[in-house]
Amino acid sequence: MYCFIFQAILINILIFLINYSTKITANEVGDKTLTNNNNIRILIKKPKPFEKQYSEENLLALSSYFLSSNVNNTLLKNYRLEFHYCESDDNKKIDRQQPKATSIYLKDTEYVQYLECTIQELKSNHYDIFILDDKFLFSDSSFVENIRLEEYFKFRHLYKNFLNLTTYINDGDLEYHHPRVVMDGKLDKHSLYGLPFELDFDLFYYHNEVQKLENLSPEIMTWENLLNPNFPNGFPHHEFEVKPSLALPLADKNELIHLFIEYFSDKKDLTSERKQKLNANYFDKDSNPEKIYNSFREYILKYSNSDVSNLLKEDYEKVFSSFINKEKKIMKGRASHFAYFKTFPNLTLSSTLPPKNFSVITEKYLVINGHSEKDERVLVEAARVLTSKKMQLYRAQQFDSIPTFDVTRNDPEIKEYCTAHSYLCTSQQQMDLISLKSMFKKNKFSINFMEIRLLLPTALYNFLLDGNVKAISNTFDNIMNVTLYNIGTVNVYFLILYSIMAIFVIFMVAILFMVYKNRDHPYLKVISPIFCILAHIGLISNAFTPILLTHITSPFICKFIYLHGIISRTLIIMPLFAVVFRIFYIYTNKSKVNFGEKLADKYLFIGVVVILLVGIIIGTIVMCVKEFYVVTLVISISDPYIIL
Template identity: 25%
Template sequence: MKSIACYHYISVFFLWILFITKGFAAFQNVSHKRDITNIKILMDKPDSIVSDKWNFANKDNEINNYLSKTMNNVIVNFYYNDKESTEKKSKNEYEDYVKFIIEQLKNSNYDMFILDEKFIFSDVSNIESSYIQDTFHELNIHNYYLNLSDFFEKNKNKMNNNAAFNEIFKNVYSVTSDNNIYDEDMVKGGFNNNILYGLPFEMDLDVEYIVAGQGNQTIQNDNNKILTNIADDDKLLATFVNFMITNGLNNETPDEKSYYNILTNKLEKNKLEEELLIPFSKFIKDKIDNKLTTINNINSFTLNNVYKNFIYNEGNNRSFYGKASHFCSIVGQFENNSLIQLSLLHKKSVRNKKYLVINKNSKIDKDMLFQVALQLSSSDFQTAKYELSCKLPAYNFNVINSNFSNHTYFNNIIKQTSDFVNIKKMFESQFGAPYMEVRAFLPEALKKFIIDGNAKPVVDMLENIQYLVMDKILL
């Protein structure tokens, strides 16, 4: 009996030890999990070409591996709105996109945002927009962004050993670097009223992909058809701006000031319809399709449709007007990469800048979010991201001569780009409408003009954009 009792005693003792051990291990595991902070970042939904190269599970792992070198207590995950249309074909789709971002900024679902420059301060102007107020019930959306200037001031004497902090402090916040890795336009894009809200994160460019055999022909003098997704309002607007620049100067000297004065000059001379709008409509019909008689015709030119046409049609007489971020996907479709040539319009291209913004309403410690934002905005991280997914760094390729292992020809094209076009600046005026209003109304007006040839509504709208002509009615 003693042996049986002893056996039971020993069994109970070991069960108790096992329970305590497992409980302690579970406690350690919970404690460990509590030390990890999960940071959620909202980005735009990748288009159908880029999405093939952006595997979220893999990219999140690679990004977190990078972060673990300096911060081992955070995990970053990227998200997008699955219901978002990657091509905004109407004002309503654009408004839904803006409303979703504003709603996420108001709550704490996402801690950071990757925001397009066409959004970040696009509601800001000298004149308040009744359209923005009535549609989005917000003015000064940037009030939801964390003021990063405060954090740079607070830490400027404390973080001397932080390479990412020093780099961004010198090149973005205080601009004390003689050889800045960012150009002035890139830096200014993250500021509003001298307060820094957005850190340069990445950029994209409008480029033309040409199948070898066509030579170095460009979009405005090529006799062949051009495949481009004019269904997308942003692409149509960028195409219009490129056309303005390449065809609106005549024999004038093409300096930056003249680019951004084209619209004003044409309006003042009453030459907008004759010298810009009618030639633009002719260009669209000659180069894309001469049967654009309905909105449905125009909206059939989606990215997916034109890209398939470009990839799968045989012959050399075709080109695709896409984005630089499409490069890795496109060259992967050809056995011989040298078959694809890239062209920039007169060494000019509409540049799409993106900025990293911290949500002021996030429940996560703001000092930690600031530290993570510095790492994700560093030139080292941007270089690594470019190698992984063809996402162009925001920095100047001519200043940081990174030894990329791939894309040599592509890098050379980017380095030869002498200037970028700021699409928002093309429509700026002292007492004009904010860009968000331009973006909402102008593409639909251009589509209607291409269909019916009536330029007056577009002229009236552009006058309203430039001069806030109150007796002219937006469509």
């Protein structure tokens, strides 16, 4: 008994000392002076004031709990956690003096700064662990790469900066997590890089004096009815005769995307089964999405009383204020916001899923920095502990964070959690979850999500302001279908180009035939017909390059075009060089010229062939050593994407 009390006192003293000494900073990103071999440095995105799960106080408590719970862990007993916020340098301005094709990605200043900060630190060894959401993890990974983003942010294949956990952690260790969340932490469904850390999803909050929304039928719980000041029936509406009772934080770029996708899914009735049947064709022009685009804009216009520009400035702080002060009775937020609402003891709230239970999920992952100088075994063990069932239950109890549990499992601890948080588990079981990255992934030619996240908010803002449905329709069509120019998509300009190329090829073939037919003519013999024929073959071959460039569908074709270019250009340049040399030799050595011997083409021909073979060999080596990949170039948000 005394031993237990003494141990408890020691632990409390230890926790006090850690709380006193642990430092969390939002301003020292990348500062090596704080490096300590016994500190595991963790970088997270700087939270907003209402994101209480990542407040300094809670992170200090988490660090204390981590140390106290690992006193008997041989690998971790001497390590503590040191959290840092990823915050951009306020003195560093975004370089907007970029080509138009790059500057269109830099409109969302806040997100661009977050990307710059995170990508910069991923490439260094300043931090050992990162907490990243699914919008960032593998967001650059796609078959078709964006060279503009890679050049601006100075990266390629961000996952190569992560430690591959496949050999350290097997699927059995992750069975308590939701299978979907585990799968999204794997690259190409095989290599594990991200351990599930936290979950979030969209909800509607409402004051308890409002009729229970979760009891309403889908016919009543609709987006349109949510705008009705009298919604739902029995709603005390004497204060709200004009303005809708709903609060939407549309200044938040993520929330704008979430709202649009949930509204779109509702109108398209995109249940999980239906999405599979449609094979992600729901944004294609053939499926007539323009009607829903216009419907969404009319919905926002009605909500804002036609004052869209001011509505798009309403951030979470303003929306929280109007909701907490009961100026608005219903608010669209996220499940994690419940922790913020708990700081207002006089609030009595309930929650429900969006119409037809469509809800966008946000998954957070713990990723180990592959450049860290610390022992990989220590970092893997720390990651395992931080994402363990025990730690997730602790964070859920203390910070109201949402675990990544599979709530359908017959697990006593998970069932106990669901008993205490029934509203969350019930919502997770009922919702038709929407993963944004999966939503925008139609086939291998769909662009990567980082590009979508940078482009889509601007496109939606522009559409809500100007109502140009053609532009927003083109944007979504291009996101889902990168333009591959082929017979089915050729326009009038390509027909003109192909016609000119055809005329050129026919003309060159005719000349080639005439040269061969008159190869023994004395005028032709001076310039050597064989070299003229080789040069013409090179010109004809090179004429097909534009067609090949518009039919790139794999890195193999890129390699073929690269080798084809070497052969074509060599066949053009070297025979012409041989002809020029031949003429030069004749006119500088007139007295020594012997048309039967000195001007024989044998040695010149051998030289051309040798140079051609050397070029092919070097090109083949380059093809084997250098990585070839497919990239897109885009001029504006609504213009077609072109594969190169």
